[in-house]
Amino acid sequence: MRHPQLNEKGELRHLLTIEGLPRELIHHILDTASSFVGVSAREVKKVPLLRGKSVFNLFFENSTRTRTTFEIAAKRLSADVINLNINTSSTSKGESLLDTIDNLMAMHADMFVVRHAQSGAPYLIAQHIERMRGHAPHVNVINAGDGRHAHPTQGLLDMYTIRHFKGDFTQLTVAVVGDILHSRVARSDIHALTTLGVPEVRAIGPHTLLPGGLEELGLKVYTDMREGLRGVDAVIMLRLQNERMRGALLPSAQEYFKHYGLTEEKLALAAPDCIVMHPGPMNRGVEIDSAVADGPQSVILDQVTFGIAVRMAVMSLLGQSQA
Amino acid sequence: MSIDRNGGRAPVATANADHGEGGRPSAPRLSIVGGRVVDPASGVDRTVDLHVADGRVLAIGAPPDAFRAQRTIDARGLVVAPGLVDLAARLREPGFEYRATLESEMHAALAGGVTSLSCPPDTDPPLDEPGLVEMLKHRARGLDLAHLYPLGALTLRLAGEVITEMAQLAEAGCVGFSQALAPVLDTQVLQRAMQYANTFGYTVWLQPQDPHLSRGGVAHAGVVAARLGLSGIPVVAETIAIHTILDLVRDTGCRVHLCRLSSAAGIELVRRAKAEGLPVTADVAVHHLHLIDVDIGHFDSHLRVDPPFRAAPDRDAIRAVLADGTIDAICSDHTPVDDDAKQLPFAEAEPGVTALELLLPLTLKWASETKTGLRAALAKITQRSAAVLGIADVAGSVAVGMPADLCVFDPDAHWKVSRETLCSQSRHTPYLGYEVLGRVRATVVEGRVAYEERPIDGGEARR
Numbered sequence: 001m002r003h004p005q006l007n008e009k010g011e012l013r014h015l016l017t018i019e020g021l022p023r024e025l026i027h028h029i030l031d032t033a034s035s036f037v038g039v040s041a042r043e044v045k046k047v048p049l050l051r052g053k054s055v056f057n058l059f060f061e062n063s064t065r066t067r068t069t070f071e072i073a074a075k076r077l078s079a080d081v082i083n084l085n086i087n088t089s090s091t092s093k094g095e096s097l098l099d100t101i102d103n104l105m106a107m108h109a110d111m112f113v114v115r116h117a118q119s120g121a122p123y124l125i126a127q128h129i130e131r132m133r134g135h136a137p138h139v140n141v142i143n144a145g146d147g148r149h150a151h152p153t154q155g156l157l158d159m160y161t162i163r164h165f166k167g168d169f170t171q172l173t174v175a176v177v178g179d180i181l182h183s184r185v186a187r188s189d190i191h192a193l194t195t196l197g198v199p200e201v202r203a204i205g206p207h208t209l210l211p212g213g214l215e216e217l218g219l220k221v222y223t224d225m226r227e228g229l230r231g232v233d234a235v236i237m238l239r240l241q242n243e244r245m246r247g248a249l250l251p252s253a254q255e256y257f258k259h260y261g262l263t264e265e266k267l268a269l270a271a272p273d274c275i276v277m278h279p280g281p282m283n284r285g286v287e288i289d290s291a292v293a294d295g296p297q298s299v300i301l302d303q304v305t306f307g308i309a310v311r312m313a314v315m316s317l318l319g320q321s322q323a
Numbered sequence: 324m325s326i327d328r329n330g331g332r333a334p335v336a337t338a339n340a341d342h343g344e345g346g347r348p349s350a351p352r353l354s355i356v357g358g359r360v361v362d363p364a365s366g367v368d369r370t371v372d373l374h375v376a377d378g379r380v381l382a383i384g385a386p387p388d389a390f391r392a393q394r395t396i397d398a399r400g401l402v403v404a405p406g407l408v409d410l411a412a413r414l415r416e417p418g419f420e421y422r423a424t425l426e427s428e429m430h431a432a433l434a435g436g437v438t439s440l441s442c443p444p445d446t447d448p449p450l451d452e453p454g455l456v457e458m459l460k461h462r463a464r465g466l467d468l469a470h471l472y473p474l475g476a477l478t479l480r481l482a483g484e485v486i487t488e489m490a491q492l493a494e495a496g497c498v499g500f501s502q503a504l505a506p507v508l509d510t511q512v513l514q515r516a517m518q519y520a521n522t523f524g525y526t527v528w529l530q531p532q533d534p535h536l537s538r539g540g541v542a543h544a545g546v547v548a549a550r551l552g553l554s555g556i557p558v559v560a561e562t563i564a565i566h567t568i569l570d571l572v573r574d575t576g577c578r579v580h581l582c583r584l585s586s587a588a589g590i591e592l593v594r595r596a597k598a599e600g601l602p603v604t605a606d607v608a609v610h611h612l613h614l615i616d617v618d619i620g621h622f623d624s625h626l627r628v629d630p631p632f633r634a635a636p637d638r639d640a641i642r643a644v645l646a647d648g649t650i651d652a653i654c655s656d657h658t659p660v661d662d663d664a665k666q667l668p669f670a671e672a673e674p675g676v677t678a679l680e681l682l683l684p685l686t687l688k689w690a691s692e693t694k695t696g697l698r699a700a701l702a703k704i705t706q707r708s709a710a711v712l713g714i715a716d717v718a719g720s721v722a723v724g725m726p727a728d729l730c731v732f733d734p735d736a737h738w739k740v741s742r743e744t745l746c747s748q749s750r751h752t753p754y755l756g757y758e759v760l761g762r763v764r765a766t767v768v769e770g771r772v773a774y775e776e777r778p779i780d781g782g783e784a785r786r
Contacts, residue, residue: 019550040726098666111512118668119552120622126619147670148552212555213546240552 004126011321014141017150017312019191026195033306035314039076040308049316050079051061052156057083058100059144060116065280066144066154069304070113073311079111096129097121100268105132110139111318119147119184120255140318148182154279155188157310159196160235161303165275169196175228175270177204178238178260178287181211186238194218195311199322204228205260208249225260232291237278238264240287253286263289275299350378350727351582354386358398358731360451364720368486372579375405375727378769383723385689394772398731401764402697404674405705406438407468407726408712408719410606410654411582412679414471415559416459418447421578423659423748425459428679429468431747433774435680436730436763437655438469439709439718443528444476451476451487453495460496468773470728472712474501474528477516481505484595490523490552499526500578506534510567517577530582531564531589532556532630541670543585543633546692547616553670556631561589568595569603578602580711583656585611587640593648604711605638607641608656609682612689613668614638616752623666624672625753628656645703652708653689655682659749677749683732684759691760697734729767736762 005014012025039047039167055074057067067083074081086100104112114122120144129139145151159169166172174193180186180203193201194217203214205221213220229235240256250256262276276288276298284290293300353375360383361368367383374382374390412432415423427764432440442459444450450459456473463471480487489500500520507513520527521694537560542548551578565581569592572579584590584607595606610628619626626632644650658675658752665672672733678685682704690700698759717726738744740754766774 096663096666097668120670121668123622124624124666124668130347146552147668148554150552184552187550204640211549212544213549216546217550 002316004123004130007321012317014122015152015318016122016126016141016143017191018152018155018188018195019150019265021195023195023197026156026192028043029310029313029317030163032317033156033160033309034313036041036305036309038091039312040305045076047076048078048129050063050074050077050319051322053079053319054108055079055111055113055315056109057081057113058086058104058115060086060114061083061088061123061145063115065066066115069307070142070311073308073315076308077312077315079315084183087121096123101125101128105129105136105139108137109139111142111212111315113142113144114146115144116146121146129174138322139145140321142174142314142318144185147184148187149184150188151313152183152188153307153314155192156314157303157307158189158236158277158279159192160306160310161277161299162275163291164302164306165299166233168200169193172193172198172233173200173202173230173231174198174234174236175202175204176236176238177225177228177262178207179240179244180214180238182206182241182244188319189236190219202228204231206250226266226269229266229269232274234275235262235267235270237276240277240283257286259291261285262292264291264295266294277303282302331615338763341575345646349582350375352376352391353394353396353727353770353772354392355396355398355403355729355731358401358403360403360721361701362705362721363698363720364405364715366698367721368698373721373729375767375770378727378771380723380725380727381648383721396731396765396772400735401731401733403721404436404701404732405719405721406730406766406768407436407682407704408465408708408714409437409440409657409679409704409707410652410711411608412437412440412442412655412657413445413659413675413730414442415659416446416462416690417455419768422661422664425462425464427746427748428657428659429466431461431515431657431677431745431772432469433766433768434457434763435655436683436732437470438728438730438766438768439563439712439758440469441472441474441498443501443503445481445505449481450474450478450492450497451479453479453488453491454494454497456497465734469768470718472496472498472714474499474558476500477502477520477527478507482511483507483512486512486519489520491527493523493525495555496552499528500531501582502527504530508533508534511585513573517571517575517579521575521577524578526578526580528580528582529568530559530630531568531584533560533564536560541631542619542629543616543631545616551619551622557635558586558633559632561586562592565589565592568599572601572603576602578746580762581605583608583611583630584641585633585651587637587638590640590644590649594644597649604651606652606654606708607645607650609678609685610656610753611638611651612642612645612653615683618753619669621648622669623753624667624669625751625755627669627672628673628676629674642689642693643776645689646699651703652711653682653703654708655679657747659747660751661749665751676752677747678747678752679747680745681754682766683730683750683763687734687761688759706716708714710746727770729768731765731767732761732762732763734761736760738762
């Protein structure tokens, strides 16, 4: 079965997940992103690659930060950007997801940036668009985070950040720490890291936050954070959402921080030049101590800057791709 | 207050009323010639003619003197089997007519060779009241297609709190009592429901799934769910529920039918319970003989079913133990879902697949892949399922004097599952677009040719 994000020639039509993307394609996206890093630093922060194109940010789930970075990326490519917070408009009036998509396609959208609370929702949209081929103009879909499944642009910008600071992937040990069960970022990072040849990817967390089957995805699983951090070159901290405290997953934020919060003391067990990453927004004092978040090894704000360039790269590549 | 409570029910009240008292005198005399008659109950498997009169099988072999058929079916190259008996087909009436109607799904049943079927009580309102059951049976009789054996609700509104008027529901035509997919959270209620059912000798049908462990789950808790970011339903959700049910069987003596087993561990528990001599039977849904979580692929909502498709070793265990009798029957678990309810993100999509017309082909597929003989395979969808329903005296076998409910099929015919070839109002199955083997050519209900793919008369005019 052909992956719904690729066309017959194996080129990217949509970006739905990092899983299954060839290593060369990931590097190509990262190379393209590096050419855009300079654009944001210029006096005139625009290139005309998507001039005349309409990018629709379809956010079925709220996210100010991700929506903003996509909006900036699209505008720097000279696209017109339309933001729709759909959880507050049409679905509450009973319109189905695909009816919404049909309407927006009729408005001649060129690209959908989709954030949805359900895993797989952007696949449904992309597959619907493919079914409409020949009846409606083609629209590219970018997954901006679907349920627990994937957040591919975040995964790519994390890879960009690691490549920027570490150069080569094939000698690294990388740890992903925290709520992997609920994290789409973790899943995208794991697929990207293993595809790019990182020899050791570790998952660290309590059993309640680690889904079954991580070993089959090529990970080493640690429940002791100190042991898991030993010698790592990069650590990706995951956001712990407050609602996880209300069920039976964790007893308290304090106990979580004590065992799985990243402190200077725990970070000292990692390689001396280990970089600290976080997709944001951070819960200081829950998964990360401020001294680390603001410390010399933190590259968290670099991630944000690179995120714009990576999203510009993805949008420009999709915008130039052939339907 | 139920309708017809004082006497008016008499002509329709026996459980097997659908199968009539004396066959169907008005049915034409029928001969089915040259077919391979396969009857799991008697062990018959040979090419022989079959003669039908008054809705019953009159003779197998030479016709009696003076018998003159009004219609002859040329069954050369075809298998003549008992009409299939399906333990679970949702017909969606009352309440969900936008998904399917009794009429559309009864036609689908006949097109699939199914002549008797049992429907779970999860309609809207649920079948918790004798009047509803009578109305459903009345509607089914009016259509005069397949025989319908409803399961009554075990508790009012399926809420798991108050037990239903089981004896009156049984009089109205219910052949067992079930919660469908609704849980009984209070184990004391379940214990009492089983005690009460056992008072009258009724069978309680339970789909084992712990409601807490399966909460929010939409796929087998395994590598695929972890990868796709779908909430998992662990195998222990099934095994813990089976443990509870089996202990209550030991405690109450109530006969229980375990519905839709999905895991190797669950099957092992049932195997041991049967060895212990507990009064339990079990079934699996036919799609579970073939599909696993990996088949979800890119969030294909056709694979969204309850219980979920599990890992390959679970599927393999199901396929292996079917032959040894641990699992009594294969059912379709036919669940019509409308397009709008399927064209949603995986977790939001309505669970269920259309399966009445795939029961036979997918059972034959299992049989050919596991080198199971045709007779043993057909037993799982005829003789054995009729025994589970308690209707083996009127359905599930081909024998002289039995109602002539027959499925005549071509075991070598390939056909493509498509929106056009399916009769059910719902076309959602993972097999859409695939070729399957085994095509029903004609379905006979009480001696009447109720369905034929195209006229296969041996010379005489149709009807």
